[in-house]
Amino acid sequence: MRLDERVALVTGTGPNIGREIAQTLARAGATVVCNDVDAEAAADCARSIEGAGGQAIPSAGDVGDEAQVATIVQRGIDAYGYVDVLVNNAAITHPKGVLETETADWERVIRVNLTGSFLMSREVARRLVDQGRGGAIVNIASTSGHRGRADALAYCSAKGGVLNMTRAMAMDLVTHGIRVNSVTPTKTGISVGSLESSTERFYAEIPMERLGEPEDQANAVLFLASDASAFCTGVDIRVDGGSLATWGLQPKAMEQFRRAAGA
Numbered sequence: 126m127r128l129d130e131r132v133a134l135v136t137g138t139g140p141n142i143g144r145e146i147a148q149t150l151a152r153a154g155a156t157v158v159c160n161d162v163d164a165e166a167a168a169d170c171a172r173s174i175e176g177a178g179g180q181a182i183p184s185a186g187d188v189g190d191e192a193q194v195a196t197i198v199q200r201g202i203d204a205y206g207y208v209d210v211l212v213n214n215a216a217i218t219h220p221k222g223v224l225e226t227e228t229a230d231w232e233r234v235i236r237v238n239l240t241g242s243f244l245m246s247r248e249v250a251r252r253l254v255d256q257g258r259g260g261a262i263v264n265i266a267s268t269s270g271h272r273g274r275a276d277a278l279a280y281c282s283a284k285g286g287v288l289n290m291t292r293a294m295a296m297d298l299v300t301h302g303i304r305v306n307s308v309t310p311t312k313t314g315i316s317v318g319s320l321e322s323s324t325e326r327f328y329a330e331i332p333m334e335r336l337g338e339p340e341d342q343a344n345a346v347l348f349l350a351s352d353a354s355a356f357c358t359g360v361d362i363r364v365d366g367g368s369l370a371t372w373g374l375q376p377k378a379m380e381q382f383r384r385a386a387g388a
């Protein structure tokens with residue numbers, strides 16, 4: 126799967142999944158525009174790609190801010206002439222349920238995760254339509270967008286929105302040759318918004334009995350960004366170790382649960 130001659134803009138290129146996506150697309154031949162609201166994270170990602178012999182620039186900015194979104198995209202176009210792949214990966218979370226979620230926290234999470242993906246997609250899609258040679262948008266969803274989860278109301282709601290926004294945008298853009306798809310990670314590397322190591326993360330509910338690796342997610346993004354997925358639009362690839370294929374605790378976790386309960 127190659128992306129030679131393609132320019133890919135990846136949002137949220139901090140050290141977990143976003144950076145791995147940017148590096149994977151670069152290894153496949155893409156030139157990468159690395160975005161993050163944290164300017165150092167964007168610069169660091171671009172440096173890591175250049176250090177490995179690839180081509181990249183940072184483009185810092187907040188994907189939830191309409192004026193900044195135009196600048197984020199324009200920097201890529203100024204540097205390379207066009208952008209033809211967009212990966213909406215930037216996200217934040219807020220660990221509260223419906224009873225405790227303040228309106229401002231709800232709006233902040235929806236603004237970055239859902240509105241940010243919309244704003245970036247609209248900005249890039251308008252350029253893609255003008256360019257007239259198609260393109261690909263990949264949205265990063267979450268198993269929390271497919272299922273309810275306690276203490277993550279705004280995040281679950283935003284990610285559910287991302288999944289259906291993907292299908293709706295796919296229909297809006299299909300006649301322009303622009304494909305829009307999503308990838309659904311489950312627990313991968315470190316938690317969203319955290320810099321802590323993953324070793325303490327609970328994964329007994331994942332049928333494959335391990336956490337996702339950022340590479341697992343990045344490989345699915347590469348497929349959806351490349352011509353290998355030329356006949357796919359409106360698709361969601363679940364990179365979740367089987368989590369959404371089932372429900373409840375998996376056999377090993379059930380055994381641990383019974384043992385703990387003394388049954």
Ligand SMILES: NC(=O)c1ccc[n+]([C@@H]2O[C@H](COP(=O)([O-])OP(=O)(O)OC[C@H]3O[C@@H](n4cnc5c(N)ncnc54)[C@H](O)[C@@H]3O)[C@@H](O)[C@H]2O)c1
Pocket residue numbers: 136137138139140141142143160161162163166186187188189213214215216217237241265266267268309310311312313314315316317318319
């Ligand atoms: N890590 C997981 O276990 C997991 C599970 C399911 C889904 N996901 C999804 O995968 C994606 C990446 O997750 P991650 O764990 O790497 O997250 P992360 O928190 O490690 O990285 C997200 C990056 O987005 C940046 N960001 C935050 N707000 C921004 C904004 N307004 N504009 C631009 N950048 C912004 C952050 O600075 C950070 O570098 C997210 O969409 C997340 O919802 C992650």
